[in-house]
Amino acid sequence: MHRYRTHTCGELRKENVHEIVKVSGWVHSVRDHGGIIFIDLRDHYGLTQIVIDPSQPFYKGVEHWRVESTICFTGQVVDRIPEAINPKLPTGDIEIVAKEMETLGESKVIPFQIAKEEECNETLRLEYRFLDLRRDSLHKNIMLRSKVISRMRELMTGEGFMEIQTPILTSSSPEGARDYLVPSRVHPGKFYALPQAPQQFKQLLMTSGFDRYFQIAPCFRDEDARADRSPGEFYQLDMEMAFATQDDVFEVNEKVLHQIFTEFSDKRVDDIPFTRIPYREAMEKYGTDKPDLRNPLVMQDATELFRDCDFKAFAGVVASGGVVKTIAAKGCAGESRKFFDDMIKFAQSVGSKGLGYLRWVDGEIQSPIAKFLSEDTLNQLKQLGGVGDGDVMFFIADKLKPASEIGAAVRDELGKRLGLIDPDVFRFCWIVDFPMYELDDEGKVEFSHNPFSMPQGGMDDLLNKDPLEILAFQYDIVCNGTELSSGAVRNHSPELMVKAFDIAGYDQSIVEEKFPALHRAFQYGAPPHAGIAPGVDRIIMLLADEPNIREVIAFPMNQKAQDLLMGAPGNVEHHQVRDLHLKIHLPKKVEEEIENGGE
RNA sequence: GGGGGUGUAGCUCAAUUGGUUAGAGCGCCAGCCUGUCACGCUGGAGGUUGCGAGUUCGAGUCUCGUCAUCCUCGCCA
Numbered sequence: 001m002h003r004y005r006t007h008t009c010g011e012l013r014k015e016n017v018h019e020i021v022k023v024s025g026w027v028h029s030v031r032d033h034g035g036i037i038f039i040d041l042r043d044h045y046g047l048t049q050i051v052i053d054p055s056q057p058f059y060k061g062v063e064h065w066r067v068e069s070t071i072c073f074t075g076q077v078v079d080r081i082p083e084a085i086n087p088k089l090p091t092g093d094i095e096i097v098a099k100e101m102e103t104l105g106e107s108k109v110i111p112f113q114i115a116k117e118e119e120c121n122e123t124l125r126l127e128y129r130f131l132d133l134r135r136d137s138l139h140k141n142i143m144l145r146s147k148v149i150s151r152m153r154e155l156m157t158g159e160g161f162m163e164i165q166t167p168i169l170t171s172s173s174p175e176g177a178r179d180y181l182v183p184s185r186v187h188p189g190k191f192y193a194l195p196q197a198p199q200q201f202k203q204l205l206m207t208s209g210f211d212r213y214f215q216i217a218p219c220f221r222d223e224d225a226r227a228d229r230s231p232g233e234f235y236q237l238d239m240e241m242a243f244a245t246q247d248d249v250f251e252v253n254e255k256v257l258h259q260i261f262t263e264f265s266d267k268r269v270d271d272i273p274f275t276r277i278p279y280r281e282a283m284e285k286y287g288t289d290k291p292d293l294r295n296p297l298v299m300q301d302a303t304e305l306f307r308d309c310d311f312k313a314f315a316g317v318v319a320s321g322g323v324v325k326t327i328a329a330k331g332c333a334g335e336s337r338k339f340f341d342d343m344i345k346f347a348q349s350v351g352s353k354g355l356g357y358l359r360w361v362d363g364e365i366q367s368p369i370a371k372f373l374s375e376d377t378l379n380q381l382k383q384l385g386g387v388g389d390g391d392v393m394f395f396i397a398d399k400l401k402p403a404s405e406i407g408a409a410v411r412d413e414l415g416k417r418l419g420l421i422d423p424d425v426f427r428f429c430w431i432v433d434f435p436m437y438e439l440d441d442e443g444k445v446e447f448s449h450n451p452f453s454m455p456q457g458g459m460d461d462l463l464n465k466d467p468l469e470i471l472a473f474q475y476d477i478v479c480n481g482t483e484l485s486s487g488a489v490r491n492h493s494p495e496l497m498v499k500a501f502d503i504a505g506y507d508q509s510i511v512e513e514k515f516p517a518l519h520r521a522f523q524y525g526a527p528p529h530a531g532i533a534p535g536v537d538r539i540i541m542l543l544a545d546e547p548n549i550r551e552v553i554a555f556p557m558n559q560k561a562q563d564l565l566m567g568a569p570g571n572v573e574h575h576q577v578r579d580l581h582l583k584i585h586l587p588k589k590v591e592e593e594i595e596n597g598g599e
Numbered sequence: 600g601g602g603g604g605u606g607u608a609g610c611u612c613a614a615u616u617g618g619u620u621a622g623a624g625c626g627c628c629a630g631c632c633u634g635u636c637a638c639g640c641u642g643g644a645g646g647u648u649g650c651g652a653g654u655u656c657g658a659g660u661c662u663c664g665u666c667a668u669c670c671u672c673g674c675c676a
Contacts, residue, residue, distance in 0.1 A: 035633035049636070066627095084634055092636085109627060112610050116625075116637060120610060123668060176676035196676075223675045450676055486676090548669095559669065 004072055004104075010046025014093045016077045021096060023048060024072040024104060026134065027065060028115050038095075040115075041073065044139075049086070049095040050075065058101040068107040068114060068131070074100040122550075126564040129555055141544045141552045148264055148540055149216055152237050155256045161214040161239060166201035168194060168218070174514045175451060177221035180232075188581040194220035194233075197533060200518055202240040203452070203490055206529040207521045214239040216536060224559075228482060228538060230549050231561040236485070237539075240531030246473050246489050249530045250274075250430060253477060257428065257534065261479075264543045267424050274428040274477075282431050287325075287408030289434075292481030293427035295415035299407045302326040302395065305380055311372035314356070317397040324397045325407040328385030332418055333359040333366075333392050343394070343413065350409040351402060356395035360387060369395075412481075426479055426542065434474040437467040437504065447504050449474050452518070453488035455500065462499045477534060479542060487532025494522045 004024045012021065028042035037052040037059070050073050052059055065071065075098040086092030112120045114134050125132040132138055153163065172179045172193035179193040195201075197219045205213045217238040225231040237256075241248055254272040261269045275293065282289050285298045303323045306314040314324055332339075340357060347355035358367040358381065365378060373381075385393045394414070396406050415421045436455050438448035445467050453472040455461045461470045473489030491497050497519065498508045512519050540552040550556035557563050577584060 029637075031635045031638050033633055033635065033638075034631065036635085037633095038635050038638085040636065047636090051634085054633080081634075084636085086636055089636080109609075113626070118611055118625075121606095121668085124610080173676080177674075199676080221675065224673085226675090227670070229675075447676070452676085560667095 001074075008045035009041050009043040009048040010090065012048055012077055012091050012094055012096070014079070017079050017094060019077050020074070020099075021077055022072065022074045023050075023096065024070065027067045027069050027071060027107075029067060030065070039071075039073075041071065046091060047089055048091045049080075049089075050098050051078075051095050052098045052101075056098060056101075058098075061101075065103070066107050066109060068110050068134070069103060070105040070107075072102040072104055073098045123558070123564065126556070126558055129565045133554060138551065141540070141546065142554050144264060144544055145536075145540045145552055145554075148260060148543065149536065151260060151263065152216065152256065152536075155259055156214045156237070156239065159212070159252055159255070161212040162210055163215055164205060164210065164213050165215065166195070166198040166205075166217070170195050170201075173200070175447075177223045180220045180222050183580040183582055185579050185581075196221050197236060198238055199450075199452070200515065202238060202531060203492075203529065204517055204521055206240055206242045206490075207492075207524070207526045209242075209527075211242045212239075213241075213531075217533070222561075225557075225561070227548050228541065230537060230553055230556055231559065232557050234549075235536040236533035237536055238531075238533040240529055242527040242529045244489075244528070244530045246432070246475065246530060249487060249489075249532055250276075250475075253532060253534065257477070257479075257484075257539075260539065261426050261543065265426070267426050269426045270428045274430055276430045276432050278433040279431055279435065280433070283404060286411065287404035287406075289431050289476060290478045290481055290483040291429065292412070292415070292421070293429055293478075294421045294425060294480055295411060296420055297327050297329060297411050297414055299325045299327055299404075299411060300384055302381060302384060305377050305384070306395075306397070309373055309377060311356075311369050313354070314369075314395070314397040317399075322397060322399045323403050324395055325403045326381070326385060326396075327394045327407065327411055327414065328387050329392045329394065329414055329418065330387065331390050332414075333361050333390045335392075339417070343410070343417075346413050347396065347406060347410055350406055352396055352398065352406040352410075355410065356397070358393045358395075360389050360391050363389060428477065428479050431476040431478060433471045434476075435468065436470040436472040436474075436500070439468070445504055448472075449486060450488050451501065451504070452490050452497075454491045455496070459493075459496055459499065462496065462503060467503050473530070475532070477532065482538055482542060484538055485532050485534040487530070489528070489530040492522055492526040492528050494519060497522065 001022055004022065006022045007016070009023055009025045012023075023041060023043075025041040025043035025048075028040040028047055031038040035054055039050040039052065040047045041050050073096060075096040077094050078097050080086075080093060080095055110131060111124055111128055112118075112131070114131060117135055117137060120132075133142065157163070169182060169192040172181065172191065173196065176196050179196065182192040182194065184190045184192060195217075198215060198217050202213050202215075215238045217236050218233055219236055220233050223229070223231065239252070241252070250273065254274055258269055258272050261267075277285075277291070279289055282291055284301065285291070287299055301323060302325070303318055306324045307318045309315050318324060343357075344355045356367075356369045358365055358370060358378070360382070370378065381393060382388070385391070387393055394410060396403050396410065398406060433456070434453075435448050436453065437445050440446040449472065453474040456471045456473055457465065474486070475488065476486050477484045491500060498511055501511050502508070537549050537552055541549050544552055546552055555563065555565065557568075562568065
């Protein structure tokens with residue numbers, strides 16, 4: 001007989017009755033009836049009920065064993081009496097009558113309950129992550145993660161992709177987020193950086209002829225956390241394809257994502273090919289480049305209809321170059337006064353001066369602003385929104401950018417409040433045709449996304465078009481309002497690359513200095529190539545229906561990028577710092593704390 | 600760095616307008632109980648109300664500061 005077990009806690013069934021078995025696991029719950037004790041023994045695979053009779057020598061001891069200790073039981077599998085069958089458990093037809101018991105690992109009193117999943121302070125959960133991970137929901141999320149990643153590998157391999165590792169210690173890249181740096185011992189004053197993504201490596205692999213690369217790639221960015229953004233590190237299903245177009249990338253990703261989402265969720269998944277929305281259209285209709293298509297509401301432009309109207313608040317905005325955005329919401333004219341007041345408050349909370357609306361009720365228009373609008377204007381608005389009796393149109397007037405942002409927020413809020421968002425569906429879309437350049441805060445032309453993207457019109461566009469009019473082969477994949485990834489057809493021509501950087505104000509020497517590898521590699525016969533890198537954590541977050549990315553990461557850091565279990569970041573020995581030729585220069589505040597006996 | 604929420608027993612929460620000795624459920628400890636499966640019953644221990652000032656006859660409650668944590672803006676090629 002095996003030292004610890006002949007069966008797991010999830011596998012014994014009626015057909016095992018009479019067998020002598022050995023099982024090991026955690027004490028999930030103890031039900032002590034004085035004369036008889038039931039223990040639910042739990043492992044990764046399930047729960048099995050152990051029965052302990054008073055005649056057993058270890059009976060007295062068992063009373064005192066705490067939940068979450070690990071114990072090994074040897075005993076006989078028996079049928080439960082009919083009244084005692086538990087249909088909630090797969091093993092509920094049987095139980096094990098214990099003959100021997102061995103304690104494997106005793107547990108202290110646990111800081112929060114594991115068998116009962118009540119809400120619990122997250123700091124405590126992170127400090128005791130190993131216990132939190134025993135809890136069913138988190139345990140299941142991590143298993144889901146494992147299965148999804150495994151399936152991703154299968155699917156990618158099936159599509160002819162090769163998984164290739166790229167360096168974790170690499171050089172700092174000038175673009176993008178803040179890098180995590182690692183000081184070099186051998187080269188005083190020099191630093192490695194952890195990769196923000198294997199971007200340049202995968203492009204180099206393309207020039208090396210590997211044709212189709214992928215990797216479940218760790219990415220490191222020193223940026224602040226959000227609910228859907230874990231600080232420090234995250235994973236991407238990174239991929240790149242040689243001699244490939246945008247459509248080739250879309251085809252592979254639609255196949256893989258559709259398969260993963262269909263296989264690992266009960267929700268309906270959009271048919272492929274996924275909807276493609278040009279960036280400009282997305283901004284006009286949704287006010288964002290990551291629209292939640294579950295929400296049927298769209299924004300429309302009503303600027304011209306308000307240009308010469310008597311409603312001075314709006315006419316004034318239009319006269320000063322602003323816009324009026326409208327959202328038509330069908331069937332909500334009957335909502336309470338409070339609903340409309342709350343919507344106005346909401347709009348104000350996201351930076352709007354107000355929120356106008358027109359309600360069509362019983363053939364009349366009810367609205368604080370209707371009296372300022374002509375019959376003709378009202379009819380045109382009605383036609384624009386395609387509305388009728390029982391419907392409402394909301395209006396936001398502001399400069400284009402804030403109006404779009406406020407409109408996007410109002411659209412989301414209306415979707416939620418009116419229950420328009422189907423929780424049982426995954427709606428995907430590609431956002432395509434991103435602009436190559438945009439103006440930064442100082443009015444300077446800057447790359448709007450990835451400087452390695454291919455301008456759609458090639459050198460001709462770079463030479464002849466207004467930079468702000470140039471579109472890139474740059475795309476995002478969005479699911480239910482979550483941006484899963486950006487990708488692009490890459491610029492594989494050294495000449496185009498130099499020109500593209502030139503427009504953004506970077507000299508050729510900068511390209512050579514900052515991106516020496518790509519600049520050199522592309523001069524030795526680079527294949528056209530394209531790729532993308534969907535975020536693994538976010539995909540699993542959507543599949544697990546979790547609002548928080550930490551729920552799908554085994555050992556996440558908190559918002560301040562600390563690992564409360566391991567104590568990272570932590571202090572190191574002086575000699576370690578010395579070996580790295582570093583001097584620590586603490587902020588005044590921290591120094592004072594240490595002097596006051598802080599550490 | 601800015602804005603917002605939260606902080607009361609080991610855990611989740613309550614405590615009316617500022618007013619008696621800060622309560623409940625779970626957990627823990629002790630006792631009872633031979634068919635439970637979130638077992639049940641009885642009893643008990645457990646509190647610097649995050650911390651520090653202030654206002655007040657009186658502060659869990661109000662004010663200020665500070666710390667922790669979450670959400671968010673900035674940031675995220």
